[in-house]
Amino acid sequence: MNDLIVKTIVRWVIPFIQVFGVYVIFYGHVSFGGGFSGGALIGASLILYAITFGLKASKKMVPHKRSQWMESLGILWYIALGIVGIYASGYFLGNKTAGFFMGEAGQLLSAGIIPLLTIGIGVKVASTMITLFQKLVEENEDV
Amino acid sequence: MKKIFVVTVLTLLFLVLVYSVLEMPDFASLNSPAYNELARYYVENAIEEAHATNVIAAIITDYRAFDTLGETTVLFTSILAVTSVLKGKKHE
Amino acid sequence: MFDALLKHMNYIAAMALFVIGLYTVLMHQNLIKKVIGINIMETSVFLFFVSIGMVQKGQAPIINLSDASVTYVNPIPSALILTGIVVAVSITAYSLSLIIQLYKQYGTLNLDEMVDEVEHD
Numbered sequence: 001m002n003d004l005i006v007k008t009i010v011r012w013v014i015p016f017i018q019v020f021g022v023y024v025i026f027y028g029h030v031s032f033g034g035g036f037s038g039g040a041l042i043g044a045s046l047i048l049y050a051i052t053f054g055l056k057a058s059k060k061m062v063p064h065k066r067s068q069w070m071e072s073l074g075i076l077w078y079i080a081l082g083i084v085g086i087y088a089s090g091y092f093l094g095n096k097t098a099g100f101f102m103g104e105a106g107q108l109l110s111a112g113i114i115p116l117l118t119i120g121i122g123v124k125v126a127s128t129m130i131t132l133f134q135k136l137v138e139e140n141e142d143v
Numbered sequence: 144m145k146k147i148f149v150v151t152v153l154t155l156l157f158l159v160l161v162y163s164v165l166e167m168p169d170f171a172s173l174n175s176p177a178y179n180e181l182a183r184y185y186v187e188n189a190i191e192e193a194h195a196t197n198v199i200a201a202i203i204t205d206y207r208a209f210d211t212l213g214e215t216t217v218l219f220t221s222i223l224a225v226t227s228v229l230k231g232k233k234h235e
Numbered sequence: 236m237f238d239a240l241l242k243h244m245n246y247i248a249a250m251a252l253f254v255i256g257l258y259t260v261l262m263h264q265n266l267i268k269k270v271i272g273i274n275i276m277e278t279s280v281f282l283f284f285v286s287i288g289m290v291q292k293g294q295a296p297i298i299n300l301s302d303a304s305v306t307y308v309n310p311i312p313s314a315l316i317l318t319g320i321v322v323a324v325s326i327t328a329y330s331l332s333l334i335i336q337l338y339k340q341y342g343t344l345n346l347d348e349m350v351d352e353v354e355h356d
């Protein structure tokens with residue numbers, strides 16, 4: 001896109017969208033949000049960058065190998081937390097019975113396994129959205 | 144001709160669906176069968192057992208965390224399916 | 236009669252959206268419009284399912300630590316629909332990739348012209 005107004009405004013707005021997405025992921029167990037909506041926000045900001053500045057600039061920011069690694073790390077982190085639950089108590093993905101740090105309700109550092117799983121889900125959803133967009137647009141790369 | 148036929152059949156379908164929806168309990172009633180003791184248990188015990196204020200986050204990552212694992216597998220499978228159909232520019 | 240219709244407004248709107256989506260899938264010949272119709276039908280099912288969980292004078296299920304006598308909305312249907320939304324996104328992505336391959340093979344997105352090209356082969 002060769003429009004000067006769109007490029008300037010998008011360059012200013014994308015960091016704010018990403019900070020809001022990270023806030024929604026981290027406070028998922030205290031207030032509204034959670035893994036899926038925070039991951040969708042970060043993925044939407046990366047798609048906005050790809051639409052405005054072209055496919056080549058987007059491939060320099062998120063190359064194919066990096067998004068592959070983020071995708072696999074998201075699901076392997078989830079399964080690793082489940083196997084830690086088997087070693088600590090007898091249950092896969094246990095929370096209070098596996099001895100994670102509980103804390104008080106309403107604070108940021110509380111609720112054991114819930115923030116860790118939420119970060120894994122958020123990373124996975126964001127990398128899925130940008131990978132699907134790059135794959136679908138790659139076919140007509142000179143357009 | 145085809146348009147009149149499709150519109151008639153779909154209007155009949157809409158009337159049948161509305162007639163069977165009117166038999167459901169009222170919208171937002173306190174004694175609907177969906178508001179049973181499991182929903183009250185989740186709302187009352189989310190703070191003591193999960194120490195989380197957001198009840199829905201406690202449901203999908205603590206009480207029913209295995210379903211969320213199946214759903215991340217669905218996301219992974221969709222990328223596999225799209226990659227196997229579109230192979231990129233180098234074919235040979 | 237109008238009283239019964241007003242009390243079930245959400246469910247009737249969900250059924251109307253379902254029939255509109257089905258009309259879009261059946262009548263239009265462009266393949267992308269059919270994918271949009273499938274998305275409208277999925278949205279109507281989500282609306283129907285989530286509005287089952289509403290409770291009179293209920294608030295969103297974020298527990299207020301300083302107030303102990305508030306009724307909260309039923310949280311179970313919302314937690315089940317989160318998985319459904321992700322499945323809908325996966326189906327849309329896969330069908331769009333199949334449409335790209337069909338366009339490369341036949342050169343058109345119109346279903347009637349594709350069927351004509353296959354039959355005259």
